[in-house]
Amino acid sequence: MYGSVATSITIFAFIMTVILILWRPKDINEAIPSSLGALLVLISGTVSLADFGQISATVSGAAITIMATIVMAVVLESFGFFIWAAEGLAARAKGSGIRLFWYVNLICFLMTLFFNNDGSILITTPILLILLQNLGLKNHQKIPYLLSGALVATASSAPIGVSNIVNLIALKIVHMSLYMHTLMMFVPATLGLLFMVLLLFLICYRSLPARLPVIHGKLWSHNHHAWHHPLKENAETKITSMTTKQRTRFMQKVLLFVFFVRVSLFVASYLSIPIEIVSVIGSAVLLGWRWYNLKIPPTDMIKKTPWHILVFAFGMYIIIYGIHNIGFTHWLVTYFQPIVNGSLLNASLIMGGVQSLMSTLFNNHPALMIGTLTLTEMNLDPLTLKIAYLANVVGSDIGSLLLPIGTLASLIWMHILRKNKVKIHWKDYTRITILVIPPTVLFTLFVLYYWVSWLF
Secondary structure (H helix, E strand, O other): OOOHHHHHHHHHHHHHHHHHHHHOHHHOOOHHHHHHHHHHHHHHOOOOHHHHHHHHHHHHHHHHHHHHHHHHHHHHHHHOHHHHHHHHHHHHHOOEHHHHHHHHHHHHHHHHHHOOHHHHHHHHHHHHHHHHHHOOOOHHHHHHHHHHHHHHHHHOOOOOHHHOHHHHHHHHHHOOOHHHHHHHHHHHHHHHHHHHHHHHHHHHHHHOOOEOOOOOOOOOOOOHHHOOOOOOOOHHHOOOOOOHHHHHHHHHHHHHHHHHHHHHHHHHHHOOOOHHHHHHHHHHHHHHHHHHHHOOOHHHHHHHOOOHHHHHHHHHHHHHHHHHHOOHHHHHHHHHHHHHOOOHHHHHHHHHHHHHHHHHHHOHHHHHHHHHHHHHOOOOOHHHHHHHHHHHHHHHHOHHHHOOOOOHHHHHHHHHHHHOOOOOOHHHHHHHHHHHHHHHHHHHHHHHHHHHHHHO
């Protein structure tokens, strides 16, 4: 057992880190508080050198996979892919505010599936802001599109584990393949997302404009450079020599390649090949493609790649491992093991509910790590362990959305909105999520139980 001083330092480090990540004074990067907290935990001695080695093995692959995915997103931004997609979005809406609502949620879902939840928020939110501004919508008319898009983009990391760094880390902890995760989770989580979007539509229906202005040609106005896009580097000026038909054909080829890389991750997981290798190869090929087409060498990725994600994930996991070592997860095991053990339905509902609560209170990154480490000590049979883990993912990816502090992606989303002077208050957010998130979590956990029971 660890002394009271070491225990106190570890608890302080955890609380301090969570507060600074949620508060983000002066837009502090989340890697800084996680690094400071990790340093305190290491000084306290609650994480040993042996633990340090295990943490490295657990976190590195997940972080590399996510960083390689974001590199692909930056490359596609250079191609002008996302602006092309948004122009198509506006055209397919055909002047209908309701049709636009469904297309917005579809593109947010696909962006998370093709990339990851944080990347999807970074990509889609500024594009939606420009789209809605150019459509001449008022602030209260923008909220249903922006809020539903953000909720869907974040929750869409549940169907496949590769769309969220914390999901990938948790997969490593429970020794579950990406293939098995998707087999057991894709159907329940996707049905849960459809249920959530339907609830959002019913709640927001009256706020959606019946008709939108008809836009011909490019939808971007002359002053769109005033908008803040985290990934943008004036990408829309780089493939101007192509005709509309050529540009569409080029973008379709790019999308097909990204889809191929995404499918390859699941094949690699099934064949026990490290998925980070496939992610890096896919990113390298796409960088080479950009170099060939746009004459942009890959050296710019040294500056643009979000290396802080590796630092954040590593530091956060050190802190959580310290919390684990001082006995917090043991307390959770003692309380919940008798309830969960032997009942797949209890495993789904209880663990999903607990994870939702923890994620809402202190963010889903530390919450899912704590929940997953707890599961490894419960001595559950393999099937109960799997469904309990997947229920944790539902709570982490969907249940955490009850408050805007529940996920790093929603914090990024709020930050982008503030930067672009779009007003959305906590009451605007929670007025909708309190009606949508709890029933969606319950529905998804029930479907998860019935789906896994049917499969096995």
